[in-house]
Amino acid sequence: MTAAATPFGDAPAARYGFGLLVVLLYVFLLAPLVTIVGASFTSGMLIEFPPRGFSLQWYGQFFQRDNLVAALLVSLRVGLITAVVTSIMAMMAALAGQAMAGKLGGWFQIGMVLPLLVPELLTGVGLLFFLYKIGLGRSLLGLQIGHILMSFPYAYVSISAALRQVPPSLGEASSSLGATGWQTFRLVTLPLVRPGLVMGAIFAFINSFDLYTMSLLLKPVGGTTLPLALFDFLTYEFKPTAAAAATLSILLALVGVALVQRLVGLQRAF
Amino acid sequence: MATVEVKNLRKQYRNVVALDGVSLEARAGQMVTLLGPSGCGKSTTLRCLAGFLEPDGGDVRIDGESILSIPSNRRGFGVVFQNYALFPHMTVAENVGYGLKLRKCAKSEIHARVVEVLRLVRLTGLEDRLPREISGGQQQRVALARALVLKPRLLLLDEPLANLDARLRDEVRWLVRDLQQQSGITAFYVTHDQSEAMAISDMVAVMKAGRVAQFASPREIYQRPAERYVANFTGEANILTCRTAVPAGETRMRVGVGGADLEVDCAPAARTAGDVELLLRPEALRLAGPDDTAAFRGIVTKCAFLGASQHCEIELPDGNILKLAAPPNARVVPGESAGVVIDCTHAWAMPKVPA
Amino acid sequence: MRRAARLQLLLGLPAVALIFVFMILPITNMVEMSFRTPGVTEPFGNDYTLMHYGRVLGDPYYWGALGRSLLVATTVTVLCLIVSYPVAWHLSKADGLKMVILYALIASPLMTGVLVRNFGWMIIAALNGPLNQSLLGLGLIDRPLRLLFTQGLVVLALVHVFMPFMVLPINNAIRNISPSLVEAAASMGASRSATFRDIVLPLSFPGIQAGVTLVFVLAIAAYVTPALLGGQMVTYMPTQIIAELTGTFRWPLGSTLAIGLSLTTLLVVAVFTLATWRLLDRVRA
Numbered sequence: 029m030t031a032a033a034t035p036f037g038d039a040p041a042a043r044y045g046f047g048l049l050v051v052l053l054y055v056f057l058l059a060p061l062v063t064i065v066g067a068s069f070t071s072g073m074l075i076e077f078p079p080r081g082f083s084l085q086w087y088g089q090f091f092q093r094d095n096l097v098a099a100l101l102v103s104l105r106v107g108l109i110t111a112v113v114t115s116i117m118a119m120m121a122a123l124a125g126q127a128m129a130g131k132l133g134g135w136f137q138i139g140m141v142l143p144l145l146v147p148e149l150l151t152g153v154g155l156l157f158f159l160y161k162i163g164l165g166r167s168l169l170g171l172q173i174g175h176i177l178m179s180f181p182y183a184y185v186s187i188s189a190a191l192r193q194v195p196p197s198l199g200e201a202s203s204s205l206g207a208t209g210w211q212t213f214r215l216v217t218l219p220l221v222r223p224g225l226v227m228g229a230i231f232a233f234i235n236s237f238d239l240y241t242m243s244l245l246l247k248p249v250g251g252t253t254l255p256l257a258l259f260d261f262l263t264y265e266f267k268p269t270a271a272a273a274a275t276l277s278i279l280l281a282l283v284g285v286a287l288v289q290r291l292v293g294l295q296r297a298f
Numbered sequence: 299m300a301t302v303e304v305k306n307l308r309k310q311y312r313n314v315v316a317l318d319g320v321s322l323e324a325r326a327g328q329m330v331t332l333l334g335p336s337g338c339g340k341s342t343t344l345r346c347l348a349g350f351l352e353p354d355g356g357d358v359r360i361d362g363e364s365i366l367s368i369p370s371n372r373r374g375f376g377v378v379f380q381n382y383a384l385f386p387h388m389t390v391a392e393n394v395g396y397g398l399k400l401r402k403c404a405k406s407e408i409h410a411r412v413v414e415v416l417r418l419v420r421l422t423g424l425e426d427r428l429p430r431e432i433s434g435g436q437q438q439r440v441a442l443a444r445a446l447v448l449k450p451r452l453l454l455l456d457e458p459l460a461n462l463d464a465r466l467r468d469e470v471r472w473l474v475r476d477l478q479q480q481s482g483i484t485a486f487y488v489t490h491d492q493s494e495a496m497a498i499s500d501m502v503a504v505m506k507a508g509r510v511a512q513f514a515s516p517r518e519i520y521q522r523p524a525e526r527y528v529a530n531f532t533g534e535a536n537i538l539t540c541r542t543a544v545p546a547g548e549t550r551m552r553v554g555v556g557g558a559d560l561e562v563d564c565a566p567a568a569r570t571a572g573d574v575e576l577l578l579r580p581e582a583l584r585l586a587g588p589d590d591t592a593a594f595r596g597i598v599t600k601c602a603f604l605g606a607s608q609h610c611e612i613e614l615p616d617g618n619i620l621k622l623a624a625p626p627n628a629r630v631v632p633g634e635s636a637g638v639v640i641d642c643t644h645a646w647a648m649p650k651v652p653a
Numbered sequence: 654m655r656r657a658a659r660l661q662l663l664l665g666l667p668a669v670a671l672i673f674v675f676m677i678l679p680i681t682n683m684v685e686m687s688f689r690t691p692g693v694t695e696p697f698g699n700d701y702t703l704m705h706y707g708r709v710l711g712d713p714y715y716w717g718a719l720g721r722s723l724l725v726a727t728t729v730t731v732l733c734l735i736v737s738y739p740v741a742w743h744l745s746k747a748d749g750l751k752m753v754i755l756y757a758l759i760a761s762p763l764m765t766g767v768l769v770r771n772f773g774w775m776i777i778a779a780l781n782g783p784l785n786q787s788l789l790g791l792g793l794i795d796r797p798l799r800l801l802f803t804q805g806l807v808v809l810a811l812v813h814v815f816m817p818f819m820v821l822p823i824n825n826a827i828r829n830i831s832p833s834l835v836e837a838a839a840s841m842g843a844s845r846s847a848t849f850r851d852i853v854l855p856l857s858f859p860g861i862q863a864g865v866t867l868v869f870v871l872a873i874a875a876y877v878t879p880a881l882l883g884g885q886m887v888t889y890m891p892t893q894i895i896a897e898l899t900g901t902f903r904w905p906l907g908s909t910l911a912i913g914l915s916l917t918t919l920l921v922v923a924v925f926t927l928a929t930w931r932l933l934d935r936v937r938a
Contacts, residue, residue: 035742035853037845050743053736057762057816060773063783067776077776077783117668124665127658136665142672146680147874147918149891153898153911154679157686177675180668197383200350201441203370204377205397205448209660215396219387238766241876244895255768259881262772271776274769281764285757294756298763298821 061278068271075268086272096273099257103237106168106253110175111183111233115225117176118183118232122191123213137188141181148178152245159246166249174246175236182235183228186297190224191217223291234284237277299326300360300451300484302347307356309342316342317353318508324501327482329475331495333531334505340488341456343505347486348377348454360451373452376445376483380457382437384429390416390440391425397448415447418477435466439473446477453478453485459494471498492532496520504528521579521644524565525651529577536578536620543574543647551647556614558593560640564647571649582644583622585610585636592637594620601630612636687908696904705909715893715910719917722890725804726873729811733868734861736812737819741860742853744820745827763817771881774810775801802884810878815871819864826860827853858936862929866922873918890914 034046063077071081090096125136143151155174156165164170194217202212218225240255247256254273261270288297302324309317317339324330332340345351347358349370357364365373384393394415395408403411416422419439429437438458445453458474459467475498478485489495495502496516503513504527512524523529526537542554551564555576568574586592599619600611607623610630614620620638624630687705690698709715744755762770777784778800785797800806830853838848876891883889888896890910897907 035845035849046739046743049739053740054758056736056813057740058758059777060770060813061762061765063776064769064773075776075779076781117671120664121668124662124668127661139672140668142676145870146676147870147915149874149876149894150680150683150911150915151676153894153907154681154683155675156898157904157908158675158679158682161682173675177671180671184668195381195383197379197381198385200348200370201377201379201383201444202385202396203350204348204373204375204454205444206371206374206400207396208371211400216385234764238764238768240766240768241891241895244876245898255766258768258772259877262775262881266775270772274772277769278761278765281761281766284764285760288760289753289757294753294760298756298760 064271064274065278067268068275070268070271072268075266075271086268089267089269090272090276093269095252096254096257096261096269099252099254100273100276102168102251103254106172106175107233107236109172110179110236111229113176114180114183114232115187115229118180118187118228119221119225121184122188123217125188126191126196140184140188143178144181148239148241151177152242155242156245166247168248168251171243171246171248171251171253174242175239178239178242179232179235182231186224186228186231187221189296190221190227190292193224194220227288227291227297230284230287234281237280299482301326301362302330302452302484302486303357303359303362304343304347305357305359307343307346307358308354309339309346309351310354315508317346317356319356320505320508320510321356322503322510322513324484324486326484327479328500329478329485329487329498330501330503331487331489331499332503332505333489333492333495335490335531337507338505339508340490340505342508344454344456344486344488347452348375349373374448374450375452375454376448376450378438378441378445378453378455378458380460382429382434382441382461384437384440384444386429389426389428390421390432393429393440394444394447396444401448411447412443415443418446419443419473433466434462435470438462438470442470442474442477446481446483449481450483453483455485455487457488457490459489459491467494474498496532502532504531522563522565522646523577523648524567525648526575526577527651529646529648534580534621536580536583536618536622538576538578538618539650540574540576540647543568543571545569553647556594556616556618558640560593560642560645562642562645562647565649567649568647573650574647575650577646577648578620578640579644580622582641583620584639584641585622585624585628585630586639590637590639593640594638595635596620596638598630598632598634598636601632610636612638683908684912686905687912689905691903691905696902698905705906708906709909709913715913718888718890718893719913721804721887722873722914723917723921725808725811725879725889726869728808729815729872730865730869732808732812733815733819734865737816737864738823738861740816741820741823741857742827744824759817759820762813767814767875767877768881770814771810771878774806774813774882778806802882802886804883804887807879807883810882811872811875814875814878815868818867818871822863822867823857823860826857826863830856855932856936858929858932862926862933866925869925870918870922873921874914 034042036042036046066079067075067077068086069082069084070076070079071083071085121140125133125140128136152174155177159165159170198216199212202216207215238255243253243256247253254277258270258273285294288294304320304322307317307320320339320343322330332343334340342351346353349368353366358366385396388396391412394412398408398411416425419442421436421439421443424432424436429440455474459470462470471494487499499516501513502516502519504511504519506527512519512528519528520532523532529535529537538555540553540555544552546552546561549563550561551568551574552559552561553574553576562576594614596612596614598610599613602609605626607626608628608630610622610624612620612622622638630636686697688701688703690700690702692698744759747755776782780797780799784800788794789797834852835848838852843851874891876895879889880892894907894910894914897903897910
């Protein structure tokens with residue numbers, strides 16, 4: 029069967045109408061990103077689209093704003109630690125999940141993605157009180173914990189999906205050939221799940237980098253992440269510097285998308 | 299060379315009994331086949347032997363020593379899986395050399411032994427291919443080579459041919475048997491295919507619901523099955539319920555069935571059983587010619603030309619249906635009456651066992 | 654179970670500890686917090702009371718905020734479904750390079766932060782922004798519309814934020830429909846639109862259900878978009894909760910509001926799930 033062009037038949041009216049609709053929806057989906065990238069290159073003094081002329085001055089401005097650069101560094105550092113910690117924990121948890129049978133396994137799966145299922149606001153509020161209670165309120169460590177918690181499910185989902193693709197018989201074969209559990213993990217399992225592991229780390233990093241509500245609630249005294257700094261910047265001085273900062277953020281997302289496509293393919297990842 | 303004793307093995311999952319007291323033994327160098335339908339416990343038994351499963355009770359002994367407390371990676375058994383279980387990220391040579399590498403053999407020794415075993419399984423030249431780049435039959439031979447290269451004490455094969463098409467299955471089957479006999483390795487072989495089991499085994503254990511229904515040589519399993527279940531599972535079988543059955547001598551009985559009165563060999567248990575069934579394999583039956591005295595007469599209900607023979611079904615007056623092979627050019631017409639001659643040396647009486 | 658398998662279970666401990674200590678415990682803690690008396694110097698007092706529940710239930714101001722949040726979340730969910738279905742259907746029919754590109758177009762906004770995307774809408778909806786310019790250019794309006802800080806823009810931006818969450822599950826559901834079902838319908842004389850209406854649409858319902866639930870839950874608790882694009886004039890539940898916690902430091906009251914919002918969300922999701930249970934049950938493979 030040839031692929032249908034529309035759900036409603038192939039009459040020219042239906043074809044062009046449906047095609048136009050889909051194109052418009054993609055325009056809608058991409059408009060904010062294109063606008064920001066465009067606005068960041070303006071040579072004028074205002075945020076506007078289409079941009080006035082072309083210049084990179086606002087990127088220069090961005091890197092001269094100490095508070096924005098500091099926020100970027102905090103975000104990058106928190107994101108990197110989140111990526112490393114969550115992917116190690118998620119790898120371990122995925123191996124544990126594999127060994128669980130029946131109902132227990134089902135509950136474990138749900139437990140591991142709980143931070144995705146419960147609204148960020150609720151988790152954030154609870155965590156705020158809790159960290160305050162244990163003396164970690166408004167600390168960088170507290171913020172880091174919040175980010176790890178919220179990003180963990182992304183790492184877990186990618187890694188456990190990769191692990192499910194490895195047939196259990198490979199582990200048994202390896203064992204029957206004399207490998208210990210650790211040798212089997214290092215020589216057979218790890219090489220096979222590595223793309224999923226890296227993808228999980230990327231998702232965790234990007235999620236951490238974009239996290240807003242959680243960061244707002246837990247932000248440490250004197251430290252702030254890029255989205256928080258950007259929010260304040262937008263509220264108080266609406267300048268193209270913000271577009272430059274946002275463009276860097278979009279660039280990061282695009283790099284993430286490209287890496288995910290390279291590693292496992294977008295269709296399997298989403 | 300190792301002797302293996304499996305004693306009263308038990309395994310239960312929640313409320314399903316997978317193994318209900320399985321006992322078997324393999325003498326050194328024997329190939330023992332576990333034969334049965336899916337869910338009968340044959341794979342569970344093999345997985346207990348391999349150490350992938352811990353039985354709830356019973357024992358497995360190799361040369362008299364229990365191995366149940368030894369983890370699978372230190373049992374030193376070769377295992378060949380139905381889905382081959384080749385490591386997809388390693389080449390053929392790396393797959394085969396994996397166990398040697400774990401044993402810290404020198405590179406040159408690994409290479410020499412890999413080359414040698416690949417020659418045995420006739421895969422020379424494919425060393426650097428990845429598993430996905432070779433055919434299913436070749437993959438299974440790599441899996442076999444990977445197990446054999448370690449000179450295992452025991453070889454365990456879990457439906458190794460099930461994923462291959464018919465022609466390859468034959469080829470790999472003989473290769474497995476040849477290599478097993480040449481190297482003298484004791485082996486357990488799981489299959490649900492009775493002709494495969496017959497062809498390559500020294501002993502066959504027919505399994506039924508977590509138990510061994512019969513453990514004997516292929517010939518005995520086929521010609522002298524212990525019960526209807528075994529007879530049905532090991533080949534085409536006509537099984538008739540006897541109206542009368544009287545012991546006649548040490549190992550024989552007189553049975554009355556379908557209007558005939560026959561004296562046949564019998565299973566020992568049949569002599570004391572309440573009800574007796576008569577097994578007539580197709581080769582025990584022949585269409586009656588004009589000069590023969592037919593033991594049975596019936597109506598032909600079906601006839602299919604198969605090339606070397608014709609498959610016929612004949613309905614007897616008491617409702618039993620006999621399946622038999624007629625010569626390719628015999629005139630057999632559905633709806634007409636036909637006579638059947640019985641060769642009593644191929645008939646076998648067995649006790650009727652509730653299913 | 655083998656010893657090795659038992660050891661393998663222990664690998665799950667750090668993750669279980671993370672979720673339990675930093676999520677389940679804190680949320681339980683928050684429920685306790687909602688019964689605390691207001692504090693004088695601290696954000697909360699030492700005694701227990703039901704006063705916050707009484708106050709929230711009795712104050713039309715909070716009911717108004719909850720109502721607005723419900724209305725916005727429902728509108729966003731419905732609009733999201735309407736705009737996402739065609740994209741999901743179109744995506745599900747793509748393969749090869751085209752599929753990769755379309756996936757990238759959907760994944761890129763998804764992987765860009767909510768704040769950044771909302772910022773994009775601020776630029777687009779500005780008084781002299783591209784949207785007003787185009788509308789003026791097309792002669793649809795005489796003078797620029799004030800779009801920023803309106804409820805409409807909040808809804809639009811939220812639809813944009815959540816669209817990928819709707820497109821992807823529906824796309825997966827449509828991909829899971831066996832082509833032979835469509836061919837079977839066609840062989841029995843069904844037109845394309847009849848096949849779509851009677852076969853594809855019902856069988857894609859698991860995706861719709863997943864998308865609708867996800868988008869509603871995320872939309873009703875969304876904070877950034879109303880805070881950035883909604884202006885100071887109207888309050889929604891999430892903005893109110895954050896204000897109580899980080900502005901006025903009334904933690905018990907903030908907890909009560911958060912619990913009220915969660916219970917409302919749970920109720921709506923439960924009603925939706927029950928109402929669509931039979932349809933879902935029927936189309937499950």
